[in-house]
Amino acid sequence: MLDLLVSPFAMGFMRRALAGCLALSVAAPPLGVFLVLRRMSLMSDVLQHGVVPGIAVGVAVAGLSLWAMGLGGLAAGLAIALIAGWLARRTGGREDSQLAGMYLLALAAGVAMISMQRSIDLTHLLFGNVLAVDDTALFGMAGVATVTLPVLALIWRPLVLESFDPGFMAATGGRGGLWHLIFLVLVVLCVVAGFVALGTLMSVGLMMLPAIAARHWSASLAGQVRVSVLLAVLASFCGLTISYHLDIPTGPAIVMTAGGLWVLSMLTGPYASLWRRAAARA
Amino acid sequence: MGAVTLTPPLLLDRVRLQQGGRTILEDLSGSFQPGSLTALVGANGTGKTTLLRAIAGLHKLAGGRIEGGGPQRIALLPQGSQLDRGFPISCLDLVTLAAPRLGWFRGATPAQRQLALEALDRVGLAGLEGRSLQALSAGQFQRLLFARTMMQDAPVVLLDEPFTAVDTATAAHLLSVLQDWHAQGRTLIVVLHDMKLVQRHFPRTLLLTGDGHAVWGATAAVAPRLAA
């Protein structure tokens, strides 16, 4: 049994993937907690699809360089985030339909552009390829985690205030838009950093699923953040092990594990879970 | 949170307000003296909320100017605030976050936490500081927002229908908080629909008549128009 868990990580590439995923597991879920609180879950969908055309442009310009793909994805993600923010302000927050329109368009355009370049495997791009996690990819994941955590700690207080009561923030002269923007940049960084190992479609899963699950484990913001990190770490480790033994792409393996933890939390967690509701009714 | 140092009056000079391209208030001039207690009244849709937001700097003036306002001096408690009650934050944290000059990057000081606890105590929420927002009734939530306003320690306090949706006991309690603020020398502007309350407790009244104009003065002088 122990061997089943440990043996995959005898391989160098698996150790790199594990290190990278653990780094992201610490950085991304706290951002997910804020996305959920701000009712911006849809925004993460938009970003994950939005980075694809950028990556395609990166490949077209510089070939299969991780740096080019990463920078392209970053630029596209930031552009999408800005446009979405602008649309939200123009339409007074009722931007669901526009966001859906944007991500469908971005995904279609991205996939079309990727298909035109035969050098890149679409499945790997969308769902991750653990074999491709080289030192550059690992550096990207670790680097993003290293930047995200201290920045999030720095903007924590105004971000909490702005997430809960933007009106109060504005009335007290706070620069709500600035904190919102910094936050979105962090989200884009985490989505892009995860794409090699997890795939663009799956890297958001590691951000959102532990965050959604954490709501069932704690009533405090700090508590939810801690639980979300714990769940993501667990999902990364188990997901990679499963992916190795069953030979399925890492992205879906990790996200399925995270999803399983979410279902478990929803059923049995101490807060607002089905079990709790049933107990309250009985 | 003792007496407030003397501040300049809040001056309105030919203020014009628009909503959705329509002028709702025209040529409003006058001043709120430091320490004055004014009721802002008028039928639904006459522009009371818009005027408060303009004073707080949240609504652009279509004309004229307002002096002595600005976010540093003003605390605004909005009408029936639609805050997410599922937000995972405790009562104490919510109040503490409103402390003026709270460093963005440092935690609250023990003194600030003490002030927050005192504010919660004053609004009758002592012992509930660890509660999450979800576990509060509507009346308790309004008390909490009063504690947050108290924490802001602003010389000018704007309250938009603060007693709507609370029972008489809570309303009486919150009214006494409001009278504390008045006694401390803060300038208060309060939107109200209860004319008895206005006549009993508010020395000055600003009535928006709905045709873009206003009647502004001592409550006794404005009173004949209030009955209508």
Ligand SMILES: Nc1ncnc2c1ncn2[C@@H]1O[C@H](COP(=O)(O)OP(=O)(O)OP(=O)(O)O)[C@@H](O)[C@H]1O
């Ligand atoms: N976003 C908006 N767009 C267009 N018109 C608006 C908007 N908000 C308010 N109005 C209009 O502006 C006018 C003033 O609104 P306001 O909310 O200031 O009224 P109020 O006096 O506070 O009313 P109430 O007593 O119902 O709170 C109303 O006639 C309203 O229909």
Ligand SMILES: [Mg+2]
């Ligand atoms: Mg109003």
